[in-house]
Every structure is written in structure tokens, then in C-alpha cells.
Amino acid sequence: MASSKAPITSTPIIPSTPRIKFLPKIALPRIPKPQQLLSLPHSSLKSISVILAATSFSLSQAPPSLAEEFEKAALFDFNLTLPIIVVEFLFLMFALDKIYYSPLGKFMDERDAAIREKLSSVKDTSQEVKQLEDQAAAVMRAARAEISAALNKMKKETQLEVEQKLAEGRKKVEAELQEALANLEKQKEDTIKALDSQIATLSEEIVKKVLPVS
Amino acid sequence: MLSCSINTLKGLYDISGVEVGQHFYWQIGGFQVHGQVLITSWVVIAILLGSATIAVRNPQTIPTGSQNFFEYVLEFIRDVSKTQIGEEYGPWVPFIGTMFLFIFVSNWSGALLPWKIIQLPHGELAAPTNDINTTVALALLTSVAYFYAGLTKKGLSYFGKYIQPTPILLPINILEDFTKPLSLSFRLFGNILADELVVVVLVSLVPSVVPIPVMFLGLFTSGIQALIFATLAAAYIGESMEGHH
Numbered sequence: 001m002a003s004s005k006a007p008i009t010s011t012p013i014i015p016s017t018p019r020i021k022f023l024p025k026i027a028l029p030r031i032p033k034p035q036q037l038l039s040l041p042h043s044s045l046k047s048i049s050v051i052l053a054a055t056s057f058s059l060s061q062a063p064p065s066l067a068e069e070f071e072k073a074a075l076f077d078f079n080l081t082l083p084i085i086v087v088e089f090l091f092l093m094f095a096l097d098k099i100y101y102s103p104l105g106k107f108m109d110e111r112d113a114a115i116r117e118k119l120s121s122v123k124d125t126s127q128e129v130k131q132l133e134d135q136a137a138a139v140m141r142a143a144r145a146e147i148s149a150a151l152n153k154m155k156k157e158t159q160l161e162v163e164q165k166l167a168e169g170r171k172k173v174e175a176e177l178q179e180a181l182a183n184l185e186k187q188k189e190d191t192i193k194a195l196d197s198q199i200a201t202l203s204e205e206i207v208k209k210v211l212p213v214s
Numbered sequence: 215m216l217s218c219s220i221n222t223l224k225g226l227y228d229i230s231g232v233e234v235g236q237h238f239y240w241q242i243g244g245f246q247v248h249g250q251v252l253i254t255s256w257v258v259i260a261i262l263l264g265s266a267t268i269a270v271r272n273p274q275t276i277p278t279g280s281q282n283f284f285e286y287v288l289e290f291i292r293d294v295s296k297t298q299i300g301e302e303y304g305p306w307v308p309f310i311g312t313m314f315l316f317i318f319v320s321n322w323s324g325a326l327l328p329w330k331i332i333q334l335p336h337g338e339l340a341a342p343t344n345d346i347n348t349t350v351a352l353a354l355l356t357s358v359a360y361f362y363a364g365l366t367k368k369g370l371s372y373f374g375k376y377i378q379p380t381p382i383l384l385p386i387n388i389l390e391d392f393t394k395p396l397s398l399s400f401r402l403f404g405n406i407l408a409d410e411l412v413v414v415v416l417v418s419l420v421p422s423v424v425p426i427p428v429m430f431l432g433l434f435t436s437g438i439q440a441l442i443f444a445t446l447a448a449a450y451i452g453e454s455m456e457g458h459h
Contacts, residue, residue, distance in 0.1 A: 075346070076346055077346070078346065078350070079245060079247060079248065080243075080246065081251050081351075082348075082351045082354075083351070084247065084252060086354070086355060088255055088256075089312065089316060089352065089355060090355075091259075092259050092262065093309060094308075095263055096266060096308065096311070096312055096315070097312075100269075100270055101308050101311060103270055103273075104284060104285065105292075105307070107273045108289075111275060
């Protein structure tokens with residue numbers, strides 16, 4: 001029963017053309033007229049093989065950098081660089097703080113504070129200066145007053161002295177004057193007396209001369 | 215047909231010289247690192263520390279030259295911090311200042327220093343802030359900083375701010391904690407990378423004098439970006455430290 005039937009072989013009947021490497025096994029159905037159709041598969045096989053050869057050849061000829069670009073499409077390529085940059089930035093921050101921000105910042109702040117203090121102290125000292133000036137003016141005034149008082153006193157004293165001296169002198173002069181006047185009076189009287197006697201004689205002579213001598 | 219199109223692509227790639235997304239990879243432990251970012255960041259750190267050390271020794275009462283400049287920078291940073299944070303701005307000056315100076319010097323170093331002289335085997339040297347890792351790192355530091363500020367000032371009642379002024383805004387307030395670092399990082403990254411790309415493309419396409427206005431624009435905007443980053447960081451810190459309404 002089973003043995004009488006021959007198994008239907010489904011193995012493909014491949015034409016006698018030489019097998020081509022790239023081609024997978026193409027299962028060709030049993031062709032009733034193998035002769036006629038052999039030419040068609042043969043040509044299609046050949047064109048397919050030519051195209052495949054061309055592409056593989058060109059791919060192998062592709063510039064290696066382009067091939068690498070395809071590997072590493074690298075615009076958004078995150079890798080260990082990110083944490084390394086974080087560490088570098090933190091290092092830079094602390095180093096700059098120690099070298100630049102803190103020292104220079106402190107220096108600038110101190111300078112500002114010193115300038116502000118000087119400004120405010122200058123304002124204070126200007127008040128002090130005013131006070132001192134007032135004091136000086138007061139002292140000057142007091143001194144001047146003293147001087148003028150002393151001057152006045154001295155003037156008065158000397159004036160008194162002078163007046164005294166004047167009075168003395170006047171007295172003296174007056175005394176002398178009186179003396180001189182008294183002298184003059186006396187002389188006058190003397191001369192008058194003398195003249196009196198002469199007058200008497202003179203008048204006698206005149207009478208004698210004038211009146212005819214009888 | 216396929217091969218000739220690939221050849222033209224290769225040709226264009228060679229003349230454009232733009233190496234976006236090309237990194238100089240190092241291996242540390244089991245991890246990859248962008249070597250070019252680390253190299254340029256070390257140069258920036260060296261510039262900052264070196265110039266600060268030289269300028270600040272022997273401070274004179276009447277400042278001249280570099281001491282004057284550094285005093286101006288410090289006053290500027292203090293002013294930014296004071297405006298945003300308020301009276302307790304003192305402890306935050308190093309953070310805000312370093313943020314501002316690092317980003318500013320990074321951006322300007324990328325624009326001004328002749329990095330192209332040094333040829334790397336892969337990728338090129340440019341501003342360290344043109345890499346997403348750097349900007350996200352700075353933004354995450356800012357997030358941590360404002361959380362730290364809020365928690366140290368108010369304790370756990372800091373979390374009450376999520377339901378201010380009304381609990382309906384809770385999801386928005388939570389979302390804000392994600393959008394703040396996101397916007398900070400992408401704003402900086404986009405500005406710096408795009409400016410670099412524009413300059414490189416213009417330089418490769420057009421004769422030498424024409425890209426100069428774009429370069430000046432790049433200097434200006436990168437400076438502004440540094441200021442914006444620092445000001446926003448200070449603003450977030452001030453916002454989490456401010457008292458009850």
C-alpha cells in the first residue's frame with residue numbers, strides 16, 4: 001500500500017547554470033518546459049546579481065569618515081563629559097572665589113568703608129574747626145577788649161599826670177607872671193615917681209619959658 | 215548611478231570642512247568623553263585663573279589697569295546678583311560670577327582664539343559651549359543651585375511654592391522645573407553652535423572680508439548670551455529665595 005506509491009519529491013529542479021554565491025536558494029517550481037523558461041530566470045538572476053555587486057562594491061568604497069558619521073550621529077551625544085564639566089566648573093568657582101572674589105571684594109569693601117569714614121570724620125572735624133574758630137574769635141575779642149581797657153586806663157593815668165603837670169606849670173607861670181606884673185607895677189610907680197619929680201621941674205621950666213619973664 | 219552620487223557627496227563634504235557632530239573621543243574608564251571640549255575648557259580655566267591671579271596681587275587704593283578692570287567686572291557681577299537676588303546676594307556672587315565669566319570667556323575664546331592651528335585627529339577645537347554636554351551641565355548646576363537656595367532658606371515649605379498662587383497651576387509649576395534648565399541649555403547651545411556654523415560656512419563660501427560683520431555679531435550675541443545665562447540663573451535663585459507674597 002504505502003510502498004507502491006513513490007514519494008512526491010518536492011526538491012527543486014535547478015537549472016544547470018553555475019550557482020551564484022549571494023543568491024539564496026531560489027525554489028523554482030517544476031517547470032514543464034524547462035528549456036523555454038531557462039533563459040528568463042537566467043537573465044533576471046544575472047541583473048539582480050549585477051545590482052547587488054554594484055551596491056556592495058560602492059558601500060565598501062564609501063569614505064571611512066562618512067561611515068563613522070553614520071555610526072556616531074553626534075550632535076546630542078551625552079557622555080561622561082557632562083559630569084566632568086560639572087566638576088571643572090565647581091573647581092573653577094572655588095578657585096576664583098579664593099583668588100579673586102573674596103580678596104578683591106574685601107579690599108573694595110574696606111576701601112569703601114575707609115572713604116566713608118573719612119568723609120564722615122571730615123564733616124565732624126569741620127564742626128570742630130568751626131568751634132575752634134569761634135573760640136579763637138572769642139579769645140581775640142577778649143584780648144582786644146583787655147587791650148583797649150588797659151589802653152584806656154593808661155590814657156587816663158597819663159592824662160591825669162599831664163594835667164597835673166600842666167596845672168603845676170600853669171601855677172608856676174602864673175606865679176612868675178604875677179611877679180613880673182608886680183615888678184612892672186613897681187617899675188611903673190618908680191618911673192612915675194621919678195617922672196613926677198621931673199614933671200615938676202619940667203613944668204616949672206616950661207612955665208618959665210612960656211610965660212614972659214617978668 | 216549610486217556610486218557617482220556618493221562621490222559628489224564626498225566631494226562636497228571635503229570642501230565644506232564643517233565637522234558638526236565630529237568629536238575627538240577619549241576613553242576614560244568604560245566611558246567616552248569629548249576630548250576637544252575638555253581641552254578647550256582647560257584653556258578657558260587657565261585664562262581665567264591666570265589673569266585673576268596676576269591682576270589681583272598688590273591691590274592699590276587707587277586702581278589702575280588690570281586691577282581697575284577686574285574691579286569693574288566684580289562690581290558688575292555684584293550688581294547683577296543684587297538686582298536679581300536682593301539683599302542676601304553675597305554668598306551667590308561666586309556662583310553667578312563664575313557662570314558669567316566661564317560662559318563669556320568660552321564663547322569669546324571660540325570666536326577669537328585661532329583654534330584651527332591645532333589639528334586634532336578627529337573633530338576640531340572650538341568653544342566648549344558649543345557642546346550640548348557643557349550647556350546642559352551648566353543648566354543642571356543652575357537648577358541644583360536654585361533648589362539649594364530655596365531649601366536652605368525655607369526648608370521643606372519651599373515645596374509650597376508649587377501650589378502658589380493656586381493649586382490649579384501645580385502641573386505648570388512642576389513643568390517649569392524642567393523647562394528652566396532645558397531652555398537655558400538650548401538657548402546657549404543653539405546660539406553658540408549656530409554662530410560657529412554660520413561663520414565657518416560663510417568663510418568657506420565667500421571672500422575674506424564679508425564674514426567679518428557676522429563675526430562681530432557673533433561676539434556681541436555670545437557676550438549677551440553669557441549675561442542672559444547669568445542673569446536668569448540669578449533670577450531663578452532670587453525667585454526661590456523670595457519671601458511670601
